[in-house]
Amino acid sequence: xxxxxPAFKENARGALANPDLQKALGHVRLGFIDKRQxxxxxxxxxxxxxxxxxxxxDHALAHLDLYxxxxxxxxxxxxxxxxxxxTAADARAVILEICRAAGARTVTKGKSMITxxxxxxxxxxxxxxxxxxxxxxxxxxxLRGEHPSHIIAxxxxxxxxxxxxxxxxAHDHLPVARDLSEPESLLAEARRVLRSQYFAADVGIxxxxxxxxxxxxxxxxxxxxxxxxxxxxxxxxxxxxxIEKIVPTMEDMSQILRVLARSATGQDMSVYTTVSTGPRxxxxxxxxxxxxxxxxxxxxxxxxxxxxxxxxxCIRCGACMNHCPVYHAVGGHAYGWVYPGPMGAVLTPSxxxxxxxxxxxxxxxxxxxxxxxxxxxxPLPRMMRHxxxxxxxxxxxxAAQRYGLRAWAFFARRPRLYRLAVSLAIPVLxxxxxxxxxxxxxxLAGGWTRHRDLPxxxxxxxxxxxxxxxxxxxxxxx
Amino acid sequence: MNARDAxxxxxxxxxxxxxxxxxxxxxxxxxxxxxxxxxxxxxxxxPQKAKVALFCEMAEKxxxxxxxxxxxxxVPRAVSAYLRARNLPAAVRMGADERLKAMPWAAVRALEVxxxxxxxxxxVGVSHALAGIAETGTVALYSGADNPTTVNFLPxxxxxxxxxxxxxxxxxxxxxxxxxAFGKGKMPRTLNLITGPxxxxxxxxxxxxGAHGPRALHxxxxxxx
Amino acid sequence: MKQETPQKPRVGLFVxxxxxxxxxxxxxxxxxxxxEAGCEVEVPMAQTCCGQPAYNSGDREDAVAIAxxxxxxxxxxxxxxxxxxxxxxxxxxxxxxxxxxxxxxxRAAAFSARVHELTSFLVDVMxxxxxxxxHVGSVTYHDSCSGLRELGIAAQPRRLLSSVExxxxxxxxxxxxxxxxxxxxxxxxSDISNKIVEEKAANIAASGAETLLAGDLGCLMNMAxxxxxxxxxxxxxxxxxxxxxxxxxxxxxEGGR
Numbered sequence: 001x002x003x004x005x006p007a008f009k010e011n012a013r014g015a016l017a018n019p020d021l022q023k024a025l026g027h028v029r030l031g032f033i034d035k036r037q038x039x040x041x042x043x044x045x046x047x048x049x050x051x052x053x054x055x056x057x058d059h060a061l062a063h064l065d066l067y068x069x070x071x072x073x074x075x076x077x078x079x080x081x082x083x084x085x086x087t088a089a090d091a092r093a094v095i096l097e098i099c100r101a102a103g104a105r106t107v108t109k110g111k112s113m114i115t116x117x118x119x120x121x122x123x124x125x126x127x128x129x130x131x132x133x134x135x136x137x138x139x140x141x142x143l144r145g146e147h148p149s150h151i152i153a154x155x156x157x158x159x160x161x162x163x164x165x166x167x168x169x170a171h172d173h174l175p176v177a178r179d180l181s182e183p184e185s186l187l188a189e190a191r192r193v194l195r196s197q198y199f200a201a202d203v204g205i206x207x208x209x210x211x212x213x214x215x216x217x218x219x220x221x222x223x224x225x226x227x228x229x230x231x232x233x234x235x236x237x238x239x240x241x242x243i244e245k246i247v248p249t250m251e252d253m254s255q256i257l258r259v260l261a262r263s264a265t266g267q268d269m270s271v272y273t274t275v276s277t278g279p280r281x282x283x284x285x286x287x288x289x290x291x292x293x294x295x296x297x298x299x300x301x302x303x304x305x306x307x308x309x310x311x312x313x314c315i316r317c318g319a320c321m322n323h324c325p326v327y328h329a330v331g332g333h334a335y336g337w338v339y340p341g342p343m344g345a346v347l348t349p350s351x352x353x354x355x356x357x358x359x360x361x362x363x364x365x366x367x368x369x370x371x372x373x374x375x376x377x378x379p380l381p382r383m384m385r386h387x388x389x390x391x392x393x394x395x396x397x398x399a400a401q402r403y404g405l406r407a408w409a410f411f412a413r414r415p416r417l418y419r420l421a422v423s424l425a426i427p428v429l430x431x432x433x434x435x436x437x438x439x440x441x442x443x444l445a446g447g448w449t450r451h452r453d454l455p456x457x458x459x460x461x462x463x464x465x466x467x468x469x470x471x472x473x474x475x476x477x478x
Numbered sequence: 479m480n481a482r483d484a485x486x487x488x489x490x491x492x493x494x495x496x497x498x499x500x501x502x503x504x505x506x507x508x509x510x511x512x513x514x515x516x517x518x519x520x521x522x523x524x525p526q527k528a529k530v531a532l533f534c535e536m537a538e539k540x541x542x543x544x545x546x547x548x549x550x551x552x553v554p555r556a557v558s559a560y561l562r563a564r565n566l567p568a569a570v571r572m573g574a575d576e577r578l579k580a581m582p583w584a585a586v587r588a589l590e591v592x593x594x595x596x597x598x599x600x601x602v603g604v605s606h607a608l609a610g611i612a613e614t615g616t617v618a619l620y621s622g623a624d625n626p627t628t629v630n631f632l633p634x635x636x637x638x639x640x641x642x643x644x645x646x647x648x649x650x651x652x653x654x655x656x657x658x659a660f661g662k663g664k665m666p667r668t669l670n671l672i673t674g675p676x677x678x679x680x681x682x683x684x685x686x687x688g689a690h691g692p693r694a695l696h697x698x699x700x701x702x703x
Numbered sequence: 704m705k706q707e708t709p710q711k712p713r714v715g716l717f718v719x720x721x722x723x724x725x726x727x728x729x730x731x732x733x734x735x736x737x738x739e740a741g742c743e744v745e746v747p748m749a750q751t752c753c754g755q756p757a758y759n760s761g762d763r764e765d766a767v768a769i770a771x772x773x774x775x776x777x778x779x780x781x782x783x784x785x786x787x788x789x790x791x792x793x794x795x796x797x798x799x800x801x802x803x804x805x806x807x808x809x810r811a812a813a814f815s816a817r818v819h820e821l822t823s824f825l826v827d828v829m830x831x832x833x834x835x836x837x838h839v840g841s842v843t844y845h846d847s848c849s850g851l852r853e854l855g856i857a858a859q860p861r862r863l864l865s866s867v868e869x870x871x872x873x874x875x876x877x878x879x880x881x882x883x884x885x886x887x888x889x890x891x892x893s894d895i896s897n898k899i900v901e902e903k904a905a906n907i908a909a910s911g912a913e914t915l916l917a918g919d920l921g922c923l924m925n926m927a928x929x930x931x932x933x934x935x936x937x938x939x940x941x942x943x944x945x946x947x948x949x950x951x952x953x954x955x956x957e958g959g960r
Contacts, residue, residue, distance in 0.1 A: 009894075065495065067506060068486065135680070153680060160681055160684075225689060226690040229691070257649070274670055277666070277668075281667050285595040285626045287667055325883065328902075363895065367848035372852050385759060405756060406765065408752070409756075412754060413768045435959075450893055
């Protein structure tokens with residue numbers, strides 16, 4: 001997909017001025033936060049499970065090569081195929097080859113951020129293969145020619161009215177009189193339309209929440225059941241997953257499952273957790289005849305061993321963006337690529353380069369709420385700061401900003417000079433602002449005063465006053 | 479170099495790991511062999527009777543409906559009652575599960591039982607679960623001729639029979655039963671862990687039941703089994 | 704009976720640059736409170752800024768240099784106290800990270816262990832249970848992010864506020880959600896920051912409280928500036944001003960000095 005991350009500021013301004021989006025974003029705040037909190041409060045072991053989940057992923061990442069080898073062996077033993085894809089282009093090529101071999105004209109898709117990352121839909125369309133998104137949210141945004149604005153709630157940026165308008169436009173069989181005023185009727189319409197697609201598809205493509213080395217299984221976690229229909233009805237099932245999805249054992253998966261749904265939607269468990277191992281077996285009356293796994297690297301192996309390795313623990317629950325004040329303000333599209341919110345602010349520069357995604361790790365107040373709710377204890381603010389360090393050392397941030405900061409640091413490193421400078425400037429400012437107590441406008445402070453008044457300094461600086469007071473005390477001593 | 483080796487080499491280089499490091503390999507082998515059980519919540523750890531009660535409570539919390547019956551022979555009548563109460567046609571789809579087969583379906587008048595995988599016309603599917611999980615009100619089913627996976631997803635109503643004695647406290651217990659049945663490191667083609675009926679909140683965060691999978695999940699718990 | 708300790712703990716007050724420049728009253732209030740808790744307070748003149756603007760902008764070199772100066776200036780005190788969760792968090796949680804693997808690592812760690820945010824110092828370290836102040840009216844308290852999430856400050860200020868005579872605490876909705884300040888964030892991304900502080904201002908107004916309190920001057924200036932730009936009459940003060948009974952002067956951004 002087209003990268004608009006460099007235009008983050010303009011994207012954000014557009015988002016702030018979009019009343020539909022702002023209305024829709026109100027639902028994020030209401031929908032996710034309380035539910036997560038309730039689910040977490042109801043499980044005394046939640047924090048212990050977070051620690052356990054982190055330890056599992058750390059161990060898996062430290063031995064990733066070996067677990068991938070073990071996993072591959074098991075997939076093969078179960079009759080499946082494993083394809084290794086160093087880059088997005090490699091993954092697209094492998095998937096196309098599988099589709100071609102299957103004679104596919106239509107492929108159904110379960111919800112998968114990794115296929116967004118490799119730009120699969122646009123690619124397949126160009127190759128004459130019709131991809132059909134089956135997750136309700138993904139289906140809606142596919143109708144609109146958009147991309148997900150949230151990693152677990154792709155259409156969270158839309159209102160019901162917008163969805164109704166899209167359905168009326170795209171489903172031309174719909175009688176005008178058909179009542180679609182309730183979300184229920186929209187869901188029923190989507191269900192009806194998509195049912196036929198599952199049967200028409202030759203290939204079903206899903207992502208994976210986990211790959212289990214012990215058994216060679218891929219695991220998807222969903223609520224709608226579309227992922228399951230996608231993988232059991234077509235003749236060929238293709239799993240596309242990035243290499244860090246590996247967990248050693250089924251027990252390890254179970255640990256992470258307990259924090260995943262709670263963090264994502266506030267459910268104890270998502271409706272469908274489906275563990276798939278190889279193709280249809282002898283005597284099976286249903287299920288795919290072929291089972292393929294495409295293992296994507298696309299920059300992950302280069303994150304190992306760096307200050308960004310911890311990001312590979314991410315399980316894509318979306319809790320960080322659900323709790324992010326910046327995400328609440330501008331939504332997911334402003335981030336300009338596949339992954340929005342705090343996890344996107346860390347991951348996107350790794351995958352597309354900090355030169356393009358430089359705004360993302362900067363557009364954070366470091367309020368720390370993302371890290372506080374992250375089920376995998378990923379230190380997101382710290383890693384955003386690491387990106388800022390890289391930008392600073394490469395001179396990528398705006399010159400005015402750099403000079404301003406360095407000037408401040410110059411004084412901060414030199415206490416005497418600092419005291420001298422501020423003891424001259426502050427009393428002047430204080431006098432200027434004496435009557436109103438604040439400034440509506442001030443030279444060089446436009447960034448601040450555009451939206452808010454600037455409180456004027458009360459008086460002389462504290463240090464000035466303290467020194468005078470101390471001196472007076474000394475004198476008063478006998 | 480092929481893609482596989484390229485990725486594996488890059489991982490090893492980033493991690494600073496030597497390809498033949500015996501210590502790393504033995505750590506991985508040990509973990510795979512032992513599959514240590516991590517933190518298991520206390521919630522599901524209780525006497526069997528209380529486990530069954532918790533299972534029912536948790537399942538109802540996620541909008542499943544639950545009917546408890548005394549013995550396996552009561553299941554067909556419970557199914558029929560469910561269909562009548564919802565004005566559903568008197569027809570169900572099920573696989574070749576021996577436990578289901580042994581139930582007196584013929585005793586229920588005018589109930590058509592179709593066998594084999596589900597097709598889009600089926601309104602109601604009946605499956606027999608491998609196990610229930612009390613901690614979350616989840617049922618575990620696996621694929622095969624006995625309980626075809628399509629039965630779990632295509633019909634609008636999914637009725638799952640689960641024996642009270644098969645209700646475990648947690649997923650870990652079910653996993654160890656699977657290992658006993660299939661062998662270490664092996665899994666059925668599909669293991670479905672199902673917790674309530676299908677749902678979506680994709681339109682304006684409004685939770686709706688019956689997205690693509692079943693609109694209703696009805697659990698029949700057989701106490702005497 | 705409580706034994707009189709022969710030597711009072713020596714506390715170095717890290718006043719923070721914003722308090723130094725914009726709101727000296729907070730500094731004097733902090734001194735008063737720490738003295739009331741039974742400590743001797745000193746204010747070293749060689750202090751400037753904690754280095755957070757540089758650190759959070761990726762300028763590690765300047766951040767390290769500033770941190771060195773701060774450590775040298777303050778390491779001889781029994782405790783270092785700052786009337787800010789954000790600056791205390793920088794000194795306590797981030798300085799050790801700056802010197803990881805460096806010759807200064809142990810020195811930084813020893814320094815950081817002695818740093819405390821003001822209300823946390825009073826309650827958690829000195830065991831203060833009440834203050835002798837009065838404030839007739841209703842207040843609402845905003846939890847500043849760094850103090851809340853890096854240092855666990857939430858109960859301490861509320862506990863002390865509950866002992867203030869005549870004071871009624873009216874909790875606002877989402878008191879623990881960011882106000883949109885974020886240091887340089889509020890000028891670099893001023894439109895987003897504005898959206899966030901608008902939400903905050905609405906919650907403050909909805910609480911019906913007459914006064915807004917918080918423990919960080921940066922957040923307070925941001926919220927005061929927004930409230931005043933909106934023409935809202937809510938008064939804004941640092942929590943230390945109320946706890947020390949030094950809340951009779953103009954509030955933040957108020958004229959008439």
